[in-house]
Amino acid sequence: MIVVGSILWAAALLVIAASLAVAITSIRFRRPRLSLVTIAPVAIGLAGAAFLISVPAPSHAVAVIGGIGLALLGVVAGNPITVAVLAFADRGTGATVTDGHHGGIILKESRDGTRRDAEVLRGGTTIGYVERLVVIAAIVLGHLEIVAVLIAVKGLGRFSELDSPEIRERFIIGTLVSLAWAGACALLIVV
Template sequence: MFDPTAVTNAIASIILFIALAGAAAFSVLAHLRYRGVFVWIAAGAIVIALLSASALTAPAPAGFGPLATALAFTAAVFGGSPAAATALRLAMGSSVAPGLHGGIIVSEKAVTSDERQGLVAAPKREVLRGGLVIGFLERIAAAGSIIAGFPEGLAIVIAVKGVGRFTELEAPEARERFIIGTLASLIWACAASLVVSIAVH
């Protein structure tokens, strides 16, 4: 007997799988070789995956869970860094000089009158070093928390990162970069991992 619900679920599951595979592939591509278009394609694929997961009227087929989890986790972890870079470019442009160790170059807090007038170069320092590695770890923790059904873990991730970076946030450009980059990274990781939470649980 024809069952429209089963057909709808089958179609939604297929679209969900294709979208997750595309999101994972383009997230890895964007990480390995940054291109804004890769980020937007991956973001679109995540949106399609979320819509497909929401369209399911029954849990995804048996065996789909581990595969969906692997694809969503890959998209969450690898796509967050390019997503944060895209958000920072949109918000800040190229007004902040990058450092040699993954941070940004800012002026020291105390600036003399000569430095303010441009007669003498103000001393510089690099802040927010190691952002790439920290970003990976935060997305692994965030995605793992969502997939495991423990969203409260996000509060721990944000608290640990905030405390660890607190002393580096004196400069306004550092604060802006920290907030924009962290939010973009976490939103990406949460959106990708939420697909699994909706489709499987």
């Protein structure tokens, strides 16, 4: 049984490392849909935990390495996964959203009959990384109130930019996907 458990945990560490490599590759080559494959191992892990599938406990070193790997996966893969989901949400709307130079998105505005490009939600990429890191840390430490404060601060900080339906929609979808992904990875660390 010890050999089977060791093989199982070694395979789990390899899957986490491969998923992290896929996430980094999808960011590097701007192919966010590629990162969606990283959802499968996290979903399988969560399903195993939900159905109480019995596996031997890992050694302390394997648990620490796996936890760090899952935390990295939660922080890093959240970016391309969120981008892929936002692209899916924009599908069929005729919206052409382009990335801005400062981590935001370029929005075509025509309020008073003039057209201009405006970068909104600046720093969104960096904020996403930080928010996922905070969510994972809060869940692992058992302080969920930190997540509530994070959501409140993010909403208040972006309030002035949420003046159009398109921006609000992207903000809500992006935040929910990012938080859900970080929460799923953190849940795997805890269980």
